[in-house]
Amino acid sequence: MQDTDDTDEMSDLNRKIIIAIPEIAAVIKKHTQNDFKHYKTTTLTRRIRRRILVLKLSSVDEYIERLQSSREEVFRLFRDLLISVTAFFRDADAFDSLARGVLTPLVNRHDGDSPLRIWVPGCASGQEAYSIAILLAETMQRCGKQVSVQIFASDLDERALSIARSGAYPLEIQDEVTAERLERFFTKRGKRYFVNKNIRDMIVFSAHNLISDPPFTKVDLISCRNLLIYLGAHLQKKLIPLFHYSLQPGGYLFLGPSETLSVNRELFRTLHTKHRIYQRRVTALDRPHTLEPPVMNLNRFGSHADAGNSELDLFRYSQQVILSEFSPQWIVCDDEGQIHSLSSDPAPFLKIAGGNFKNNIITMAHENLRTGLRAAFSESKEHRRRALSEGMSIPVEGGIQRVHITVQPMPEMGSDQSLHLVVFHRIGTPLQASIHDDSIRSSGGAKLLDSKAGQVIEQLELELLRARDALERTVQELEASNEELKSSNEELLSMNEEMQSANEELETSKEELQTSNENLVRSNNDIQNLLRSTRIATVFLDEDLCIRSFTPAVKKIYDLRESDVGRKLTKFASEIEGMPPLPDPRSLDDDDELEHVIGQIAGRTYIRRVTPYRASDGEHDGIVVTFSDVTELSDSQELFKTLVDVAAQIVWTTNADGRVVEDSPSWRAFTGQTYDQWAGSGWANVVHCDDRDAIMQAWKRCVDNGETLDHVFRLRHHSGDYRWTQVRAAPTRNRDGSIRRWVGMNIDVHDRIMAETNLRRSEELVRTIAENSTNALIMMDEHGYLTYCNQACLEMTGF
Structure with a gap:
């Protein structure tokens, strides 16, 4: 009983959705410029119902109010409707049939520089x-022929098009593509297959509305599979008709297994019924009218050259007279019985009945001939x-005309359509319904015989007429x-296709x-293992500071057990003073992000960080408290600071x-800069x-090349x-070799440089005095060498 009630409620919801479809479609069109009003009602109903159920x-x-107030919905x-x-x-x-019956002929007969358009x-x-x-x-490899190819792939869904343009697909396509094709046309990178460049370059992906945008034209093949089933x-x-307009004469149409040409059948002929492959027919609008009326040259006194033309015109004219006056009636029709010419x-x-006109030779034929x-x-x-077909007759004025019908295929008319020539032959003259011989009329017995024969013939004709009517009704049924x-x-x-979809x-x-x-x-497993492996003491608290969960390392700070989850953390005494x-x-x-450096009785140093706990919707739902053991880092910083202070250098x-980007107290103490x-x-x-340009260039060169800096320049004291000062700087690197930071030290060498300068000046002064002296001056080392x-x-000395 409950199932019956649920079914009735669902049916009622479907009916209300169907009534609301125009209003919903108008809202979608307002925001997306795409009109879904004429899409298949069942598809629209199913998609809208799904959104209503999802939103509860x-x-x-x-739901209409939600649509009107929420552009996101x-x-x-819109994305749900884009299946x-x-x-x-x-x-x-079907694709194998397409390759054999369509692509191979297209490649073989393609000629010229223009591309094959799909x-x-x-x-x-x-x-x-x-x-x-x-x-x-x-196909091009199999045919040994290379042609230019241009495939236009269009869709409304920009997100789907972005996937198509990237040409990247998951490993699951191994179930759809053979191993040989994967190896030849795809490249595997990581957990995805990428379409090779030679295939990707054939295709142009474009956003296009099939319903409202102008179509691509002069194409050789249209592949529109499993789209029409979603349209009304x-x-x-x-x-x-739009596809017929887009295709070149003789072009092909490839539809899905559940799609047929239920309308406009006269525009296409069927090549493969099961696999839904059709070929464009040439319509009356496509054909140029090149037949000219015969020209008669009656100038019997013309030149010799004109005589030839006269004979030719006379011959053509005679043919047309014979065809129009003495030939039987004929009709040209296609496989569907559509009449093209007559x-x-x-x-x-042929008889034309009242009502809706049906262009079909069987329907228009005389009932005795059908x-x-x-x-x-x-x-x-x-x-x-x-x-x-022989032995048929139709009533004509003054009697009954015997008729034979010949149907002749016309394959030579081209591959774009299959035509038939139907010819109606009149056999003899009409049979007269009355007897005019006076000698027979004068005989009484002959009159009786004629009367009985007439009755039998009339009865037979009546029975035959009834049989024909019954047969015709049966055929119609x-x-x-x-x-x-x-x-x-x-x-x-x-x-079935919708169910499959x-x-x-x-x-x-x-x-x-x-x-x-x-x-x-x-x-979840990764997070648990991460928290255990980092050994960072972490406590997750709700808005009332009650414990949600904690990592094992937190037991060094608080004496917590699994049974303490749900209790307030403030009720527990910590080991830290x-x-x-x-x-x-x-x-x-x-x-x-609140940070505090805290100490412990055992001499360990921790940084306590408090950050908001964010739920999936972004709202705050408590806090996260972490305790990071920075004892070694703190000791290292103290040692480094002590070394810098002892060395009295700039680091x-x-x-x-x-x-x-980081402060240096020693730099600020020396220069006085903030x-x-x-x-x-x-x-x-x-x-x-005087030193600025040189040190700037040297520093830039070292940063660009990752080289060690060693340079002497003058620095302003406070x-x-x-x-x-002499500056020395070297990079520290990451494991991949990239530079993480630069560490440098400026050493005060002012006294040394000044002493070296004074010594150099003294040496130059002594050398100048010696060179200008008139006395001979000689200097020798301890071994007596000059x-x-x-x-x-x-x-x-004369040396």
Whole structure:
């Protein structure tokens, strides 16, 4: 009983959704410029119902209000309506037929520099377009011929198009693409397959609205698979002529397994019924009228050259006179019985009834000829040979005319359509219904005989007429039943495709949920292992400072057990002296991060950090308290600070780009700069102007090349004097070799440089005095070797 109630509620909801579809479609069109009003009602109803159930709304009116107030929900529904169920080589047998029956002829007969043009409307994430490109590459190799190819793949869904443009697909396509094709046309990188460049370059992906945007034209093939089943009859009637317009004469149309040309059949002929491959027919608008009326040259006194033309015109004119006056009536029609051309005055063989006009030779034929014509026409279509139907008659003025019908296939008319020539032959003259011989009329017995014979003939003709009427009614009923069965079959195929699509969506949703669940379990395990491996003491508290969970390392701070979850942390005494109180979780902002350096009795040092706990919706739902053991780091900092103080040198660090981002008390103490003054490249402001360009260039070269810096320059002391310093800097690197930071030291070498300068000046002074002295001056080392003599010595000794 409950199931029955649920079914009734669902049916009632569906009815209300159907009534609201125009209003919902108007809202979607307002925000997306796409009109879904004429999409198939069942598809729209199912998608809208799904959104209502997901949002847990109670009525269609509530959902309409949600659409009108939420642009985000409009786009969610819009994306749901853009059904992107697709796969590589979906229905492999159909793609094999496409390669053999369409792509191979296209490649073989393609000539010239113009590209082979293919259009794939509703391409979704691109698998169908890439499948056709792969088939083309294989076909060109098999035919030993390379042609230029241009595939236009269009869709409304920009997100699906971005996937198609990237050409990147998951490893699961191994189930759809053979190993040989994967190796030849794809490249595996990580956990994805990427389409090779030669296939990708064939395709242009474009956002395009098939309903409202101008179509691509002069294309050789349109592959529109599993799109029409989601559209209503109104749109299907619009799209089939549009496809006919887009295709070149003789172009091909490739539809999905549940799609047929239920309308506008005269525009296409069927190449493969099972795999839904059709070829464009040449219509009356496509054909140029090149037949000229005969020209008669009656100038019997013309030149010799004109005589030839006269004979030719006379011959053509004679042919036309014979055809128009003495030839039988004829009709040219296609496989569907649609009449393309006919001789003048087809009466009495064809009759045009009142009401809706039906361009079909069987329907328009005289009722006495339909049975024989149908049999001959079927034989001609099936066996592609001439068929003859004899022994028929039709009433004419003054008697009964015997008629034979010949149906002749016309394959030489071209591959774009199959035509038949139907010829009506009059056999003899009409049989007279009355007897005019006076000699027979005068005989009484002859009169009786004629009377009885007339009655028998009349009865036979009446029975024959009734049999023909019954047969005709039976045929009509069979045709109607066949049409109904065909329509039912198409509806069943459409429903099957929709069920298959819904099943695929359910399978996809199931796989997504399963994957999400696996990812969630894996993420939870990762987080637990991460927290254990980092050995960081962490406590998760709710808004009332009650314990939600904690890591094992927190037991060094608080004596907690698993049974303490749910109790307030403030009830527990910590092992750390002077523990600061915890803040109120409601007082913290998103970016707040409170840090305190705290100590422990055992001499360990910790940094306690308090940050907001954010729920999945971004709202605060408590705090996270972490205790990081920084004892070694604190000791290292103390040791480093002590070494710097003892060395009385300037120590500084920069980032990888050579810019100051951290404070250096020793630099500020020497130069007198504030941190803001020396941060970035502000340190250059206290370099002597004569040394500034050289040190800046040397520093830039070292940063660019990762070289060690060793340079001497003058630096302004906080007293205002410039002192010579020697700077040495080296990079610290990450494991991959990239530079993490620069560490440098400035050594005060002013006294040394000044002493060296004074010594150098003294040496130059002594050398100048010696050179200008008139006395001979000689310097020798401890071994008696001459090390110096002045000019006067050289002049005296003659050396």
